[in-house]
Each structure stands twice: as C-alpha cells, then as structure tokens.
Amino acid sequence: MLKKITIAVDAMGGDNSPEKIVKGISLHSEEDQNVHYKIFGDLKKIKEVIPKSLTTNSYEIIHTNDEVKSTDSPLSAARSKNSSMWLAVDSVQNKESDIVISAGNTGAFFVIAKLNLEMIENIDKPALAGLWPNKNGINIVLDLGASIDCSEKNLVDFGIMGSALFKALFPKEDPKVAILNIGSEEIKGHEIIKNAFEILNLNRNPNFKFNGYIEGNEIMDGLSNVIITDGFTGNVALKTAEGTANFITSELKKAMTNNLLGKLSSILNINNLNKFKKRLDPRLYDGAILLGLDSAVVKSHGSSDYIGFANSLQLCTKIISGNLIDKIKQSID
Amino acid sequence: MLKKITIAVDAMGGDNSPEKIVKGISLHSEEDQNVHYKIFGDLKKIKEVIPKSLTTNSYEIIHTNDEVKSTDSPLSAARSKNSSMWLAVDSVQNKESDIVISAGNTGAFFVIAKLNLEMIENIDKPALAGLWPNKNGINIVLDLGASIDCSEKNLVDFGIMGSALFKALFPKEDPKVAILNIGSEEIKGHEIIKNAFEILNLNRNPNFKFNGYIEGNEIMDGLSNVIITDGFTGNVALKTAEGTANFITSELKKAMTNNLLGKLSSILNINNLNKFKKRLDPRLYDGAILLGLDSAVVKSHGSSDYIGFANSLQLCTKIISGNLIDKIKQSID
Numbered sequence: 001m002l003k004k005i006t007i008a009v010d011a012m013g014g015d016n017s018p019e020k021i022v023k024g025i026s027l028h029s030e031e032d033q034n035v036h037y038k039i040f041g042d043l044k045k046i047k048e049v050i051p052k053s054l055t056t057n058s059y060e061i062i063h064t065n066d067e068v069k070s071t072d073s074p075l076s077a078a079r080s081k082n083s084s085m086w087l088a089v090d091s092v093q094n095k096e097s098d099i100v101i102s103a104g105n106t107g108a109f110f111v112i113a114k115l116n117l118e119m120i121e122n123i124d125k126p127a128l129a130g131l132w133p134n135k136n137g138i139n140i141v142l143d144l145g146a147s148i149d150c151s152e153k154n155l156v157d158f159g160i161m162g163s164a165l166f167k168a169l170f171p172k173e174d175p176k177v178a179i180l181n182i183g184s185e186e187i188k189g190h191e192i193i194k195n196a197f198e199i200l201n202l203n204r205n206p207n208f209k210f211n212g213y214i215e216g217n218e219i220m221d222g223l224s225n226v227i228i229t230d231g232f233t234g235n236v237a238l239k240t241a242e243g244t245a246n247f248i249t250s251e252l253k254k255a256m257t258n259n260l261l262g263k264l265s266s267i268l269n270i271n272n273l274n275k276f277k278k279r280l281d282p283r284l285y286d287g288a289i290l291l292g293l294d295s296a297v298v299k300s301h302g303s304s305d306y307i308g309f310a311n312s313l314q315l316c317t318k319i320i321s322g323n324l325i326d327k328i329k330q331s332i333d
Numbered sequence: 334m335l336k337k338i339t340i341a342v343d344a345m346g347g348d349n350s351p352e353k354i355v356k357g358i359s360l361h362s363e364e365d366q367n368v369h370y371k372i373f374g375d376l377k378k379i380k381e382v383i384p385k386s387l388t389t390n391s392y393e394i395i396h397t398n399d400e401v402k403s404t405d406s407p408l409s410a411a412r413s414k415n416s417s418m419w420l421a422v423d424s425v426q427n428k429e430s431d432i433v434i435s436a437g438n439t440g441a442f443f444v445i446a447k448l449n450l451e452m453i454e455n456i457d458k459p460a461l462a463g464l465w466p467n468k469n470g471i472n473i474v475l476d477l478g479a480s481i482d483c484s485e486k487n488l489v490d491f492g493i494m495g496s497a498l499f500k501a502l503f504p505k506e507d508p509k510v511a512i513l514n515i516g517s518e519e520i521k522g523h524e525i526i527k528n529a530f531e532i533l534n535l536n537r538n539p540n541f542k543f544n545g546y547i548e549g550n551e552i553m554d555g556l557s558n559v560i561i562t563d564g565f566t567g568n569v570a571l572k573t574a575e576g577t578a579n580f581i582t583s584e585l586k587k588a589m590t591n592n593l594l595g596k597l598s599s600i601l602n603i604n605n606l607n608k609f610k611k612r613l614d615p616r617l618y619d620g621a622i623l624l625g626l627d628s629a630v631v632k633s634h635g636s637s638d639y640i641g642f643a644n645s646l647q648l649c650t651k652i653i654s655g656n657l658i659d660k661i662k663q664s665i666d
Contacts, residue, residue: 190482190565237569237570275591
C-alpha cells in the first residue's frame, strides 16, 4: 500500500467556512482514500457541519482558538501564533503534514508560510503558480503576484520551478517554457526579460524545452505550457483574463435569452451549453501553488465552493505524489 | 457649412492593401460627406481598386514610389522619405492634413511619427490608447505599448491625455480615470504606481474624476472609463484579453455545434448569436490613437478588413471634431 498523504487544512478561511472546507474534504475523500486530513479550526463549528459520510479515521480535528480574517493585514495576521492558518503551516514545518492548504486571506497565508518555512536553496523569491485552461489542456502561469519586482535570476528560477510543477502534475507531458513579453522579436521588452531570455537560451536546462517569448494572446494556445512573468504582470494578466471571460459570458447570456425563441433554443442546446460551461468552470482550475519554499503550499480560491476546494485537495495529492519539491531541487542543481 | 476634415491616409499598409483601404474610405464617405481624403500610395494599384461609388472630388491620390513592409524594422523603414507612410505623416506636419492614419507596420509608423511631429509641451512620452468594450459602453486603456518604462509623471500624463481623448470621443460623458494595479489597497504595487496615485489624488485635475486603483478584472466593468498603465503591462493585458476572447468563442462554437440538435438550435438562435458576435466584433473597436504628439496619429489594425478601417476613419473624424489636441493642451496647463 502507498504511504498515506497527510494534508494540513486550514478550515477557517474563505467564504462559507468551515462548511465548504469539510464538504470539500468529504467529496475529495470519496475519490481518494489514501489521504489523512489534519483539520485546523474551531472544533465546535467544524463538528456542526462535518458530514457523516466522512470516515472518522480519515481525519482529525485540531482545535484552534483564533482565525485569520479576510480583512486582517498580513502582518497583523502573522502576530497570532494560535490561528488555524498559522498552526496548519506549522504542521508542515514540523513534518507532521506533507502539504498545507488554505482558502483564507492570501497575503496573510503567504507571509505566515514565508515566516515558518525555509526557502529552497538557491531560490531567492517565491512565485505563485496558477493553472490556466488552453486549447490542448492546462498550462501553468507564474508568478501571479507573490513577487512584484523580479530579477532575471528570479524569472529563470520561475521557469525551473514551473516546469517541475508541470511535470509533477502531468507526468506524461513535457514542459515547454516561454517568457511572457510584448513581441516575439528578441529586441522587444525590458532589459530583465531580455537577460532572462539570454540565460534560458544559452544554458539549456535538460528538464524543459525553452520556447522563447510569447505574447498575451498566446497564453492559451497550448504551444507552451509553462509561462513565466513577474508577479505584477502575471496578476494583471490573470485578472484581465477573468474579467474578459466574465464579460463575454454575461454578454452571451444576455444575447441568448433575449427573447422567447432565444430562450427556447438555449433550452434545446442545454447539454452543449453545459459542456461549454464546464470547460470554463473556474472550479476546475482552483488552487494556486506557492513555489520556492521547502514545502508545498496551496491556496484555494476564497470565493470558490466545496467542489473547487475538493479540486484544490486533489492538486495537493498530485503535488505530493509527483514529488514536486524534490523535482525542483534536482532541477536547480 | 462645417470646415472639411482632411485625413492623410497611408494606402499601402496592412493586409489586402490598398484594396481594403479604398473600400474603407468609400464606406466611410457614404456616412460622412465632410471629409477630404489624401490617399498616399501606388497610383496604379490604387486606381485599379478604387470603387466608382467614391465621389471623385472627395479624395486625391498622391503617388508614392516606396512603401513600408510589415517585416521592415522601424529604423530601416524610417530611412526612406518617399514611402506612403512617411509622406502621409509629412502631410500632417505640413498642416496639409488634420490627422494621419495607417494600417501598416506599427513600429515603423510610430518611429516616423515621432521623427516628424513635435511632442506636446510638458509631455515626455507618448502613449498608445485603445478602445475596449465594457458593460456600459466603451472605455480607453493606455498605454498599450508605446512606452515600456514609465515614470509617475508619464502615468499622470497618460491620465490627462486619456481623459481628453475620452471627452473628445464621448462629449456627453465624464472621464473617470483609474490606475491599473494588482489590488485596490494603497500599499499594493510598484513605487511608480503609488507615486502616480499620490499625485492624481492630491492634485485633482478638474477635467476628470480620479477613481484610484482598479484590478485587471475591473477593466470592463464600466465604472472607470480611462485606465492608465505602462506600455508593457497594457500590451500584455490587451493581448491576454484578446486571447481569452478567442479561446472562449472558439470553445463556445465547438460546444454549440457539437451535434445535430446543437446545430439546429443555434440556427434558431442565430439572430441573438449574431447580436452577441456584433457586440464583441473587434472591428468596432478598431483604431488605436498615439497620444502625446502635436497632431493626432491613428493606427488601424493590420489584419482588420475594410469595415474596421472605415471605423478607424470615423475615429479620426471624431478626434478632429472633438478638438483632441487642444483639449490635451488645455488639460496640461
């Protein structure tokens, strides 16, 4: 039998917590019996909502008195060593858990993770990696906002860490790394980007293929599957894509149900429309990974529901089964 | 009678030129009889495709021996003083035309414009402004790639120029300016952005309302209508939005015509679907404006067709009727 994976879960973060968290755990445990959940949070509140279907020996609840609120500043949140978030991270640091997940306050989670966990040797800055749909499947974009100002060394490290993550999640595919830029010609872009291009181009890393530059409209074309950028640009790109998707789907909905004939034909086409909806369901891409620390740290979307949270838990198990941290360390050497 | 507007048109740039250019002129002239077109390019090629419907006294053709190719580097393109692009820009510099438009090589067009035209006093860097659809109509995003590295002064100038452009195009609406950032809190983002926020916040400009920061997902929510950012970030945001829109519409098409029932119901709903398509038609938003120079310079999308080009010509007339350059100068003082 495989060694069980232990996931430290902050039960008190994100909308509708802890209910969505324990419902997500329950859903995930139906699909994957090889996981032990260490659930950190308010014992009473958690017990009230824990589904009976969840096998009692698959989890334990560690009662915590305090919780980080979404409105807390990262630094004030980091002052309490008794929050569910802090103790969940602590559990990874103590090697009691393999990975930690929270759907709570992003800034606070990252600060607490950085305070408690070591950086991987030779990595100077962390990166937040996210999953994006593309024409052929899924790719990884990093950094999405952990490191605003990046040097060429940071960007190169993001390429190494991103391809290790890609390989851990999709073992059968080969990572193809590209730098996000504003043109494909070598003369375009900032000095830092050009230097990163130079390094990746000259010192080929055997763990991934380097595809050079891509532009924003190529992120989803599926030709590259690890896209590197600084945290400012990546965050703007991610949110612009989200905004565009919301805008288009709301315009589509308006147009398609504009009149009776529209409503009727949409009902006729409901199966196909549902397929479309499912393909773009943000819950499928839930879970962003903070890379660069000696342990894996997963942030689930605060506004996602229990299905999204269950998907983030699945991401956690893939990261551990795929030996993400070892892969990064081997690729850095 | 109103004074005629004279537009200098580079007929040799962009896909299917000069045919799409003269067809675009013809379409535009049907809607607007108050324009004189100075068409720069190969006389023989233009004459072959010019529609009979175009009134002969509404245009003149200025024969040019040379043209800028899409593959030319900006600097090599700028060496020929006999290209249709150069001479069209020259016509604005000589005050023979009110505004210049090209669908050709963007980099070359900007270099030639900057070589020939003066910067507006107190503006240090130009910005490329584009039109984006939003929930309430259209907004302006700048810079989309003219100035990669921007100071706080540049960003503030972009706000001033962008709101002057918005007011010129939509005289009945009030410009609401926002800075694109990665969070709405004042502590987020680069130093340069924070300084620009500070300046716009303390020295309120009477010509626009300052809305503070917005994130990428708010570009299209319609609450702000002038979004300022550096050219690198703006270009990535624009192209990411384009890529997302293409990805979603191609997934939608796939899903909706997946089977016979899907195809049938889509045919039933064709009117509504066409309305949706029209709302997002990129040709509606064709034409980007290079701001900061003493004359207005409009770049039409190279891959757009004659309808897109006609829309760019309409943008030209609105810019001149709206006294864009004067509005910028008044707002700078």
